[in-house]
Amino acid sequence: MNNRPNVLLIVVDQMRRDALGVNGSDDLHTPHLDQLAREGINFSRAYSACPSCIAARAALMTGLRPDRHGFTGYDSRVEWRYPTTLAGTLAAAGYHTQCVGKMHVEPARNLLGFHHVVLHDGFLHDKRQQYRDAIEYDDYLPDIRRHLGPDADIGDCGVGCNGYAVRPWPWDVRYHPTSWVTSRSIEFLKRRDPTRPFFLKVSYHRPHTPLDPPPEFLRLYDAIELPEPIESDWSGFLSTAGNVENPVPSQPPFRDRARKAYHASVSHIDYELNRLFIALGDLRLWDNLLIVFVSDHGDLLYDHRLVRKALPFEGCAGIPLLLRLPPPLQDRSGRTDGRLAELCDIFPTICEVCGIPVPAGLDGHSLLDETFRRDSLHGEHCYGEWSNHWLTDGREKYCWFSQSGRELLFDLVGDPQERHDLSAARPERTAFWRNRLVQELAGRPEGYVEAGQLVNGRTPVPSLPWAGKGK
Template sequence: MRFDCLSIAGHPIVETPNLDELALRGVRFDRAYSATPSCVPARAALLTGQSQRLNGRVGYQDRVPWNYSATLPGELAKAGYHTQCVGKMHTYPARNLLGFHNIVLHDGYLHHNRNKHSIPVQEHYDEVDDYVQWLRERVPDADMLDLGLDCNASTVARPWHLPEKLHPTNWTVTQSIDFLRRRDPSKPFFLMMSFVRPHPPFDPPQAYLDLYEDLDIPDPVVGDWAQTEFPGQQGLLSTTSEGIVPTRRLKKAMAAYYALITHIDHQIGRFLQVLSEYGERENTIILFTSDHGELLGDHHLFRKTLPYEGSARVPFIVNDAGNHLGLSRGTVCNEVVEMRDIMPSLLEAAGVAIPDTVDGDSVWKLAQKSTLENPSAWRNYLHGEHSSGNNSNHWITNGKEKYIWFSQTGKEQYFDLINDPHELHNAADDEDQQERISYWRSVLIHELEGREEGYSDGQRLIVGCRPVSVLSHVYS
């Protein structure tokens, strides 16, 4: 989910009443990022509290074992919490508990666990996916491919073909509500309610698509640096990461994407009502975020992994209905926060010691009334990256500026996010910005010094080093 797809954040189309209410009665972090913006590395940061350099996931690679000594659910379980995940985990092995007492799994359509010729039987989605088993009990022979949509087909959309209650979004909330019924009432609980949508396939129930399909949807933003020629017209393909997509198809995809977000919002409202019925609403701290965004045609680009705002910047809302943490309700924080900050934040809120392995920080010091006048020290910048072939990139942002370096070509980009929030102008060659660019380049040189890929010798950035998706210490 993109950072800007909240009505409270000023989006002209998207309606998110329940998330808006969480923000109005909580704190919204407007400069939240996923430092390595794709499913696997983002979840590694969330579950370990570690930057990509420590957790070793610097790109997307499936079927690499997850062996971490301390995880968010594991630490909470050791402290006496009843822990459960419902929905997407995207770890390996697929049913790796990662410290949870139980997982009710739906990872969505992942190519690697559908390829029958290349995976062990016990990793095939028929074996590991709880939603698929549940759906087939109700719709014999149903499959995630029934709509003909690929899991990364960011330009194709059509409405969900079954009753809404059978949609994966509804299923995630239904199973989460069932956890409230079955949990151990003598223990506090930690629930990770993990939706696959609005990640493709773009398949909202018809009622939600109807909310948006006939609206005048604003065009995606396109910078003066964006590619405009696409040999072979990649945009005509059903699955693409770049290209000029036919207008009708693009607008339907955008409508469906927004529809999926409103669908999730309404289902979150459903869960909150039941949480109140169980008497736990005032006693529950809620954190809402996303593992990455979706470029959705911005700069003629789609999907994730790239360092631009639509891909790397995410929503991040904290809510404490009982005001146990003394939050400054209704405020917006502009400090840069990241996935690695979730684990230390929730452990601190639960009164659980934060392991030494964690290099994220607790966000409460930014959100509490007691620290608004004398804010605590916070990070000066965030280093993000993603290994992705010729598009492998590193970036630095403080929420006001962004410097990007493409490691395979040496291309640089610089954006003034205050005056150019949509990244419309690449100021890398602007004479009046050379001092700032030089400064941020030196920061990146320092960040990459000593990395095994050889990107920096401490004096300069080195172009063309072979990127890896997983650092070698993960395998040791």
């Protein structure tokens, strides 16, 4: 059993695929992750099928698609009682399992198969209102209060957890949530059970807002002129709303500062990961190690005049996914893989690398099976009037907004930034994908399909009756 590889699963929150330097621009400073991508496998067509925090993490931990794990939008009220989870499967196979950072499950202290969780989910209004004492739902806040005083709080920077105003981190970088997750992860590596292989999930809350990177990382982008946000010929029917707590500045100087702060937060994670990598080397744990790096979803970051997530576009549904394989599998490394991949594939992939039987009933497929090819991938999100379903084969993408019936069609080969809607110009392709979506949604309890046709205006729900349990 000791010959099994150790597993490091790194999950970042709200990082879009092209926020990684090797996937985006030379102006983005992610040197350590770029090197990891060059030495490993970089999946250039990885997606979050339901691109928001809870649904994405359910797919990651269960190996199920949204319609099967039950979260088809954001619903923090549902208790998670899945019989089969990634952490539980590895624990049963003899792994010492630990999560540090974000879980975003219900209840907050649900272990979900881990032996132990050192928890920080960020600023969650529902948890702060539900629990009287911070230690009931968070380990970060009680920890920093020992250093910064008993009245210190997560929101002391003065920027909202879903807003795009910027303020650099005002305290020592050691107390930033990103640095804290790294420190607690290194602590686990030093205190783990050395007689067993380990599974460590390192789960960073950033670059999810608040935009509060340490000032030294924000300064990295002072002299950088980022490309203008993507403009499109279809974006008028959608809009981004802010509120007093979470504004979305639209003036170009403040918009650009928000975009730079986002990338500065990614750069901070990149350097913290190298701190973790150094510790792994010092502890002689680097060689027999599987590393998976992934995001739960992206952020539109002013592309198409939109921010945040939950929509079908590449900026928020497209995610980075890197595999760094242990020996003797490293002969597969050093390449880019253009197959469609999604979050539910990570569970069976880790099992195969570790020599653990893949549990029956998973929707995901091992990414080590190079013969596997998806014909298409279905995504969705309950999002009020902008609730949506989408299909892609990596070459085209079809989107249907279920309340209005609005359709979009993109040529991802000729127009990878989704600037031009081709649904009217290519009616035969639009009809092809519409029929594919009819097949995908037939039998769904929301009633999206009737008499072989998509039905507009059906009430979407963020969690199906079996959410939290699996179908």
